[in-house]
Amino acid sequence: MVVSSLNFLLNQTFQVFSLSAQRPERIYYFYKMIKIETFTFNPFQENTFVVYDETGEAVVIDPGCYEAHEKKELAQFIESSKLTVKLLLNTHCHIDHVLGNHFIKSKYQVPFLIHEKELPVLQAVKSYASNYGFPLYSETLPDLFLKEHQPVLFGNTTMLTMLLPGHAPGHIGFYHSQSNSLLSGDVLFESSIGRTDLPGGDYNTLIKSIQEKVFALPDETIVYAGHGNTTTVGEEKLTNPFCAIPVTR
Numbered sequence: 480m481v482v483s484s485l486n487f488l489l490n491q492t493f494q495v496f497s498l499s500a501q502r503p504e505r506i507y508y509f510y511k512m513i514k515i516e517t518f519t520f521n522p523f524q525e526n527t528f529v530v531y532d533e534t535g536e537a538v539v540i541d542p543g544c545y546e547a548h549e550k551k552e553l554a555q556f557i558e559s560s561k562l563t564v565k566l567l568l569n570t571h572c573h574i575d576h577v578l579g580n581h582f583i584k585s586k587y588q589v590p591f592l593i594h595e596k597e598l599p600v601l602q603a604v605k606s607y608a609s610n611y612g613f614p615l616y617s618e619t620l621p622d623l624f625l626k627e628h629q630p631v632l633f634g635n636t637t638m639l640t641m642l643l644p645g646h647a648p649g650h651i652g653f654y655h656s657q658s659n660s661l662l663s664g665d666v667l668f669e670s671s672i673g674r675t676d677l678p679g680g681d682y683n684t685l686i687k688s689i690q691e692k693v694f695a696l697p698d699e700t701i702v703y704a705g706h707g708n709t710t711t712v713g714e715e716k717l718t719n720p721f722c723a724i725p726v727t728r
């Protein structure tokens with residue numbers, strides 16, 4: 480097996496002994512993994528993610544960079560890590576998650592993907608960007624729409640699209656099962672949930688998305704949220720004040 484860098488390998492190896500052979504036959508199984516780099520940008524303290532694997536191919540999720548130094552920080556990471564950006568993805572299209580779309584799209588010339596129900600949310604941003612203090616916001620429209628369960632492919636990696644409405648009508652998350660990672664935007668936070676008072680938001684729909692879809696993932700799933708720290712499905716299932724599942728005795 481040819482591998483480009485040991486950095487990308489999990490430290491798991493198994494020794495397998497052949498029953499018939501005199502000499503033990505050692506077989507190594509290398510698990511390819513993704514790496515997730517987090518940046519926190521703009522006054523909303525929004526988390527921007529670069530996800531990449533051992534091939535060097537990468538996707539940028541929710542680029543919130545607006546100021547020149549924020550764009551520089553993101554681009555320098557991509558350059559110094561020798562990454563090739565293949566896709567631009569938005570979990571949803573509130574202003575804090577879309578400020579850097581134009582920068583990424585124009586710099587790397589990659590397809591931009593959202594869920595179709597986020598299109599009006601995205602198109603509304605230009606009408607209020609100045610009022611929020613972002614007069615230089617430049618609109619970028621999507622090239623393709625993602626559907627629920629649709630795989631997102633780059634390098635050797637497949638992430639699955641999960642439709643998680645409630646905070647925004649076409650809010651999606653990206654689940655990578657091999658690493659137990661969910662990039663989930665503003666659905667579920669450490670001890671909190673996304674707000675539901677914005678246009679297209681609905682509290683009951685959000686709770687349903689979390690309890691029926693996010694909480695159906697393994698407890699050890701790491702939740703990379705759109706704001707704040709990472710958490711896990713198991714932790715939030717037990718302790719989240721808004722959506723914990725009561726333990727029945």
Ligand SMILES: [Zn+2]
Binds near residue numbers: 571646665
């Ligand atoms: Zn949001």
Ligand SMILES: [Zn+2]
Binds near residue numbers: 573576665705706
């Ligand atoms: Zn947000």
